[in-house]
Amino acid sequence: MALIGDELTVHARRALRAIRNRGLQLQFLYLRIFTQTEFHTFQCNICGKSCVSPLALVRNRERPSCYHCGSSRRFRSIVAVLSHELFGEVLTLPEFRENKSITGYGMSDSDIYALPLSRKLSYTNTFYHKEPRLDITALSREIYREADFVISSDVFEHVPPPIDAAFDNLFKLLGSDGVCIFSVPYTNRGLTKEHFPDLYEYRIVKKNGKQTLINTTRSGDTQQFDDLHFHKGGGATLEMRMFSKPSLIDHFKRAGFTAVKFHQESIPEHGILVVKESPHLIISVRKP
DSSP states (O other), X not given: OOOOHHHHHHHHHHHHHHHHHHHHHHHHHHHHHHSOOOEEEEEOTTTOOEEEEEHHHHHOSSSOOOTTTOOOHHHHHHHHHHHHHHHSSOOOGGGSOOEEEEEEEEESOOHHHHHHHHHHEEEEEEBSSSSXXXXXXXXXXXXXXXXXXXXXXXXXXXXXXXXXXXXXXXXXXXXXXXXXXXXXXXXXXXXXXXXXXXOSEEEEEEETTEEEEEEEOTTSOEEEEOOOOBSSSSGGGBOOEEEEHHHHHHHHHHHTOEEEEEEOOOBGGGTBOOOTTOSSOEEEEEOO
């Protein structure tokens, strides 16, 4: 049967990822044989397979360091925290028992853990720009209190202001005792810095070969911003703010969350090596 549309895209992504992962494996093998690179052996908690990978890559938050599934430290940390919050222990994803009574949502999660997670739990990976859609700034009442867990990883820094609405809707999406596994880039001190505090009606255009944001404020004033930061692309990946740790705690508590925890524990056996007090830790918060 011919493949069309999104199905073809999924198969293409899988094929490209397999090629990339095979390249990683060969690269790591070369480094082991011909260099003095320090390596770390771990069992990936997403695919469950053993890896021998360069220590520097295992420590890196974003770089792929499992040559079987392509997981990074951030992805493995998300799954480890989710496992601990749901089951009270850190299990590999293959060790999760299938339980379709546990309902969860992801926000543009990576297929690396979204696909195996959907086989174990009633988990739906949602998107802002395509189906299944979820706009955290305009949540449908139909899904209030529906989720046992939500994964929001490196999403809220891209949400247009006012950001409090997104935190409030995150709270509404979760049922009683529901948990959110959350991450954003942040600084350890100070306050959140909004790059476009008066954002209202805006567009991104190219001027003189450079991406420029043109904004019309609620009062009708026109603003122009040239120093834009995009994360892995353009459009919806525009960085709207840089969070701070104190401000994040305040946002969560004002929305009604309790038990705000920044997870800085290393789990070396699963390739999760965290420097103490490093920024951008995985956070878990609970709805009472």
